Amino acid sequence: MAAVHHAEVVAHRTGEPYGTLLLAIAVTIIEVSLIVSLMLSGGTDHATLARDTVFAAVMIILTGIIGLCLLAGGARFREQIFGRHGVSAALVTLTAITILTLILPNYTTSVAGPVYSKSQLIFVAIVSLVLYGTFVMVQVVRHRDYFLPQEADANKDVHAEPPTKRTAIASTLLLLLCLGAVVLLAKTLAPTMEQAVTKIGAPKSIVGIIVALVILLPEGVAAFRAARKNRLQTSLNLALGSALASIGLTIPAVAIVSVITGFSVTLGIDTKSTLLLILSLFTNMLSFGTGRTTILQGVVLLVIFSVYLFTTVVP
Numbered sequence: 001m002a003a004v005h006h007a008e009v010v011a012h013r014t015g016e017p018y019g020t021l022l023l024a025i026a027v028t029i030i031e032v033s034l035i036v037s038l039m040l041s042g043g044t045d046h047a048t049l050a051r052d053t054v055f056a057a058v059m060i061i062l063t064g065i066i067g068l069c070l071l072a073g074g075a076r077f078r079e080q081i082f083g084r085h086g087v088s089a090a091l092v093t094l095t096a097i098t099i100l101t102l103i104l105p106n107y108t109t110s111v112a113g114p115v116y117s118k119s120q121l122i123f124v125a126i127v128s129l130v131l132y133g134t135f136v137m138v139q140v141v142r143h144r145d146y147f148l149p150q151e152a153d154a155n156k157d158v159h160a161e162p163p164t165k166r167t168a169i170a171s172t173l174l175l176l177l178c179l180g181a182v183v184l185l186a187k188t189l190a191p192t193m194e195q196a197v198t199k200i201g202a203p204k205s206i207v208g209i210i211v212a213l214v215i216l217l218p219e220g221v222a223a224f225r226a227a228r229k230n231r232l233q234t235s236l237n238l239a240l241g242s243a244l245a246s247i248g249l250t251i252p253a254v255a256i257v258s259v260i261t262g263f264s265v266t267l268g269i270d271t272k273s274t275l276l277l278i279l280s281l282f283t284n285m286l287s288f289g290t291g292r293t294t295i296l297q298g299v300v301l302l303v304i305f306s307v308y309l310f311t312t313v314v315p
Contacts, residue, residue, distance in 0.1 A: 001221070002174070002178045003175060003178035003179055003182065003218040004218050004221045004222050004225070005171075006171040006172070006174045006175040006178060007022075007023045007026075007171075007175055007218060007219075007222055008222060008225075009163050009167065009168065009171035010022060010023075010168055010171050010172050010175060011023065012162050012163060013162050013163050013165070013167075013168035013171075014168070015162075018140060021136065021139065021140060021237075021241055022172075023175075023218070023219060023222065023238065023242075024219065024238070024241040024242045024244070024245040024246075025245055025249070026175060026176065026179055027179060027215060027216070027218060027219055027242060027245070027246075028242075028245040028246055028249045028250060029249075030179045030180070030182065030183040030215060031053070031057070031183075031212075031215045031246060031250055032249060032250050032253040032254075033183055034183045034211065034215065035049060035050050035053055035211075035250065035253075035254060036253065036254065036257050039254070039257060039263060039265075040257070040261070047263065047264050047265060047266045048204070048205070048208075048266045049207070049208060050250065050251070050254040050265055050267070051102065051208075051265075051266055051267050051268070051269065052204070052205045052207065052208025052209070053208040053211050053212050053250075054101075054102070054246060054247050054250050054251065055102055055208070055269055055273060055277070056205070056208045056209040056211075056212035056213075057212040057215070057216060057242075057243065057246040057247070058094075058098060058243050058246065058247060058277070058280075059276065059277065059280060059305070059308050060209070060212055060213065060216055060305070061216065061239050061240070061242055061243040061246075062243065062280040062281065062284055062301070063280050063283075063301045063302065063304045063305035063308060064220075064301075064302070064305040065216070065219075065220045065223055065224070065239050066223075066236070066239050066240075066284065066298075066301055067297075067298045067299070067300070067301030067302035067304075067305055068220075068224060068298065068302065069223050069224055069226075069227035069232070069235045069236075069239065069298070070227070070232075070287070070293050070294075070295070070297050070301065071295050071298030071299060071302060072224060072227050072228050072298070073227040073228065073230065073232055073235070073293070073298075074293060074294045074295035074296075074297075074298055075295055076228060076230075077230050078294065079292055079293070079294055080227070080230060080232040080292065080293050081232070081291055081292050082232045082233045082236055082288070082291060082293070083146055083147065083148070083233055083291070084288065084289070084290075084291045085143070085146040086139070086143075086146035086147040086233070086236075086237070087236055087240065087288045088288070089135065089138055089139075089143070089146065090135065090236075090240035090241065090243075090244060091240065091281070091284055091285055091288070093131050093132070093134075093135045093244060093248075094240065094243055094244050094247070094281070095281050096131055097128050097131050097132070097244070097247050097248055097251075098247060098277060098281070100124055100127060100128070101124055101128060101247060101251045101267055102247075102267060102268065102269050102273075102274075102277065103268065103269065103274055103277070104124075104268075105120075105266075105267045105268035106268040106269075106274075108120060113266070113268075114266055114267065114268025114269070114270075115265065115266050115267065115268065116265075116267060118259060121255045121258060121259065121265070121267075122255060122259065124251070124255070125251060125252035125255035125256070126252075128247070128248050128249075128251050128252050129248070129249075129252050131248060132244055132245070132248030132249065135244060135248075139241075147233070147237055148233070149231055149233040149234055178218075179218070182214060182215065182217070182218070183215070185214070189210075189214075193206075193207050193210050193211075194207055202313055203312060203313070203315060205312055206312065206313065209309070209312065216242065219238055219239070219242045220239075222238055223235040223236075223238040223239045226238065232293065236288075251267070272311060272315065276304070276307070276308050276311070279304060280301075280304055280308075283300060283301060283304060284301070287300070287301070
């Protein structure tokens, strides 16, 4: 809750889309730190942790967080509007990165199994950075207006005055401190979670889901609050920007660690997960094709999210 508060203060000071971008990158840095630390401590036992966490983060955002936001916003305002150009740009970039990093490894032949060879891993890491870097440039420089809330002009008179520079700096430092506390708690809980998952006989991928849920909580709450205030564009900026930062920055970081340490990293997801990922991306593209959303899109996405969770526990 503290992280969400300070993120909103910073976002109010910097304006859109810089505030949501800052939160997405901050949370991703924490995510990368957690995954890398667990990889280094667990060795080969955590070869799939990066894949499981990143895949879980993408699915949680695309179906869980966005579905809940659309349902809450639609229930309260019947219909909500947003800028199609910005959402389309985010979904196109996210589709390319997810397929290149999570699905393509299943079909390459240089190395047996759902893994990339060293050269392939480096190449895909570079491609991911190029795609994410280009998206950020489009978001904050060349086409910033695509990501601005459509209702901003209508609501500008009811918004509070932006915080002072001193307050914004203090909130930035406190935001990093809060996110650091989140990752320390998650790292402390990780061994206990792994033991519990093993004890009940559930798949190890559950650990990745739990880690992703803990890390995404601040952004999820912020996105939900924005949707409840009829600021769907801000909500989608938070959610999709978080998904892009999560996979676009985490995979390159994990690749660097893998190359330096020699740890093998498994990136390819199984057939069931591939179908769910493609279904989620396709459903989001259809949902955001008109520039308007209702509770129907939210319910559909939440159903897919429930199927994802259920089939993870009962594969």
